[in-house]
Amino acid sequence: MANFTSWRGDVGVIKPTMRPGSLEELIRMLPEGIGVLPLFLDIQRGTADEFADVMAAYEVKVAQLAEQKVDLIHPEGAPPFMVKGYRGEGEIIAGWEKKYKIPIFTSGTNHIAALKALKIKKFIGVSYLGGNLNRTFADYFNDAGFEVLAMEGIEVPFEDAGKLSPLQVYSHIKRSFLAHPGAEGIYLLGSAWRVLDIIETLEQDLQVPVVHPVTARCWEIQKRLYVREPIAGYGRLVAELP
Numbered sequence: 001m002a003n004f005t006s007w008r009g010d011v012g013v014i015k016p017t018m019r020p021g022s023l024e025e026l027i028r029m030l031p032e033g034i035g036v037l038p039l040f041l042d043i044q045r046g047t048a049d050e051f052a053d054v055m056a057a058y059e060v061k062v063a064q065l066a067e068q069k070v071d072l073i074h075p076e077g078a079p080p081f082m083v084k085g086y087r088g089e090g091e092i093i094a095g096w097e098k099k100y101k102i103p104i105f106t107s108g109t110n111h112i113a114a115l116k117a118l119k120i121k122k123f124i125g126v127s128y129l130g131g132n133l134n135r136t137f138a139d140y141f142n143d144a145g146f147e148v149l150a151m152e153g154i155e156v157p158f159e160d161a162g163k164l165s166p167l168q169v170y171s172h173i174k175r176s177f178l179a180h181p182g183a184e185g186i187y188l189l190g191s192a193w194r195v196l197d198i199i200e201t202l203e204q205d206l207q208v209p210v211v212h213p214v215t216a217r218c219w220e221i222q223k224r225l226y227v228r229e230p231i232a233g234y235g236r237l238v239a240e241l242p
Contacts, residue, residue, distance in 0.1 A: 006035025009072070009225035012065030014058060016043045016077030021162055022191035022214050029218045029238070031229035037070055043077070051080040059096065066100035072224050073100070074217065078107040078189050079129065083136055086143035105220060107213060111187065112144050114216040117242040118209040120185030124176045125151040126169070127189040128161035137189055149180040151189075161192035170198045177206055186210045199235035209236045 011034065015023060018040055027036050039061045043054060058075050065073050073096075075081070081089040089108055097104050105113075115123065123146065127134055130153045138151040154172050156164055169188075177183055186202060188195070191213045199210045215238045222228060222241065231238040 006033060008033035008227050010035040010037060010068075010070040011072045011074055011221050011225070012037045012039070012068065012070040014038075014061045014065070014073075014075040014077075015040045016054075016080060017192070018042055019162060019192055021194055022076075025194075025196060025214045026217055029214065029231055029234070030221060031227055034221065034225060034227065037065060037068060039064060041077075043080070051083045054080050055084075055092065062096055062100060062104070066102050070102065072221065073102050073104045074106070074110070074221070075104065076107050076191065076213075076217070078111065078137070078213070079133060081106045081108050082140040083133075086140050089140075103224060105224070107191075107217075108140060110216050110220050111189075111211055111213070112141070112146075113220060114211045114237055115141075115146065115185065115187065117219070118185060118211065118237060120146075120187075120209060120211070122147040122149055122183055123185040123187050123211075124149050124173075124180050124183045125187040125189055126173055126176060127151065127153050128156050128164065128193060129153050129158070129190070130155060149183050150176050152176050161190065162194055164193050164195075166195045166198045169193060169195045170202065173202060174206065177208075184208055188212050196234055200233060203235055211237065 023038055041057050062073055093104050134151040134153050138148040141148050185208050199212055202210050215234050219237050228241055230241050
């Protein structure tokens with residue numbers, strides 16, 4: 001698929017919802033010459049049963065992107081894969097890579113790689129989901145070899161996650177971080193919130209690195225396409241490209 005506008009490579013992304021925001025953030029952040037081909041699912045409720053039933057729809061989109069011969073496929077959305085468990089997700093990815101012959105990474109594997117790159121073993125996490133899902137997310141990372149000191153949801157309707165102010169999110173994260181001494185990093189699950197502007201503030205104030213879904217995505221796309229263009233203003237991961 002590569003052409004003169006994507007001379008550094010193409011990535012196909014599968015957005016789990018129709019929400020605007022994170023796609024635009026990613027495209028603005030990526031270096032010139034990387035093409036992005038987005039496809040969309042329509043997850044609306046953000047519930048465990050909806051996440052559990054959406055895998056067939058993801059594979060349809062993976063197949064479409066493979067037909068376009070992109071260099072890399074990234075099915076986004078941590079919850080739909082994390083509810084399958086760390087090992088279950090790994091089996092799904094391995095099966096798709098064997099079938100479609102294109103490298104694939106999910107949000108979960110991306111966040112694991114980013115945490116490892118920043119040498120974070122113990123962390124606190126936050127999400128905008130509730131109920132038992134946060135326990136599921138914590139179990140996923142524990143199974144991957146991390147120590148999750150807390151995984152705390154912010155009470156907000158799923159469709160309104162993008163309306164949370166960065167100041168609200170900052171306060172929630174800081175409270176959680178200070179309540180759990182020993183955390184080596186901070187992890188934000190989900191791409192709906194518009195909080196890129198607080199990453200550096202959190203890192204400066206709390207003196208630990210932050211893993212945010214959009215910056216983690218940008219970091220791994222560059223890494224996998226053999227591009228290295230640091231970006232200032234959004235935290236250590238994309239500024240240092242470890």
